[in-house]
Amino acid sequence: MTTATLQEAPSRDEAELLALIDAWEEALRAKDIDRLLTNYAPNVVTYDVKPPYQLQGVAALRSMWQTCMPCFPQEFAIEKRDFHLAVSGEVAFAHYLFRFTGPEKDHPAMQTWMRVSIGYQRIGGQWQIVHEHVSVPFDPMTGQAVFTLDP
Amino acid sequence: MTTATLQEAPSRDEAELLALIDAWEEALRAKDIDRLLTNYAPNVVTYDVKPPYQLQGVAALRSMWQTCMPCFPQEFAIEKRDFHLAVSGEVAFAHYLFRFTGPEKDHPAMQTWMRVSIGYQRIGGQWQIVHEHVSVPFDPMTGQAVFTLDP
Numbered sequence: 671m672t673t674a675t676l677q678e679a680p681s682r683d684e685a686e687l688l689a690l691i692d693a694w695e696e697a698l699r700a701k702d703i704d705r706l707l708t709n710y711a712p713n714v715v716t717y718d719v720k721p722p723y724q725l726q727g728v729a730a731l732r733s734m735w736q737t738c739m740p741c742f743p744q745e746f747a748i749e750k751r752d753f754h755l756a757v758s759g760e761v762a763f764a765h766y767l768f769r770f771t772g773p774e775k776d777h778p779a780m781q782t783w784m785r786v787s788i789g790y791q792r793i794g795g796q797w798q799i800v801h802e803h804v805s806v807p808f809d810p811m812t813g814q815a816v817f818t819l820d821p
Numbered sequence: 822m823t824t825a826t827l828q829e830a831p832s833r834d835e836a837e838l839l840a841l842i843d844a845w846e847e848a849l850r851a852k853d854i855d856r857l858l859t860n861y862a863p864n865v866v867t868y869d870v871k872p873p874y875q876l877q878g879v880a881a882l883r884s885m886w887q888t889c890m891p892c893f894p895q896e897f898a899i900e901k902r903d904f905h906l907a908v909s910g911e912v913a914f915a916h917y918l919f920r921f922t923g924p925e926k927d928h929p930a931m932q933t934w935m936r937v938s939i940g941y942q943r944i945g946g947q948w949q950i951v952h953e954h955v956s957v958p959f960d961p962m963t964g965q966a967v968f969t970l971d972p
Contacts, residue, residue: 717936717938720958722958723967723971760910761909761910765866787940803916805956806956807874810870815964815965815966
């Protein structure tokens with residue numbers, strides 16, 4: 671992971687937030703939706719790559735993952751780049767680019783770089799995801815989504 | 822503005838951040854790029870609706886706006902919904918949906934709802950935008966961007 675905005679020794683909050691991102695990735699790779707949703711605030715607002723424009727609440731997010739999870743490759747890893755994390759008091763946010771990699775190189779899910787921005791709040795002593803925004807840009811001339819990074 | 826997460830009396834930080842969002846909108850409506858860029862951190866990272874995947878730094882953002890500004894309608898307002906703002910210490914983030922409205926109802930820029938997530942840090946006593954992510958979702962069956970909210 672490129673931790674561009676982190677010092678060599680992360681603070682306790684930074685370490686907790688990095689662990690939360692790692693746990694999310696492990697849960698996704700294990701296709702364990704209960705575990706994936708562990709660290710979301712009940713009233714989280716998510717903007718996803720695909721419609722609808724937003725999802726409100728963990729129940730809507732669970733339903734989305736139940737639909738999406740079967741479309742994921744059997745085995746994959748997550749590659750990140752340009753990772754940034756900012757934290758102060760009870761609020762933090764992170765942003766980075768990521769993609770799925772693995773042996774099924776022609777799998778549709780393997781063709782896409784994505785941008786993610788995440789908002790966190792510490793609620794009852796625990797960091798929770800209160801906002802998540804994942805997207806790819808689109809070419810305004812064609813209206814089509816662009817999956818590959820510029821050269 | 823729907824300030825769903827704000828109490829009736831915003832804190833000083835909340836008021837400063839709301840003023841910053843208002844100032845951004847006024848600058849955009851005035852097509853004043855210098856003013857628009859006033860509150861961005863020099864090393865801001867932006868994910869825009871269209872390629873490239875990310876822009877790094879205010880110079881890249883200025884160049885983008887110089888290209889885009891002529892494509893905007895002559896006169897427009899900004900409609901927002903589902904506004905949320907979280908702030909603690911030196912870090913804050915906001916997210917909401919927005920669109921441009923105005924008399925040129927057939928203008929391409931008037932057809933699109935967008936999602937925005939913004940990361941702020943207080944640097945040298947001043948709140949600055951250190952991250953901005955604007956997107957529309959795309960239909961995975963067609964690969965095409967979706968501009969209108971679901972019913």
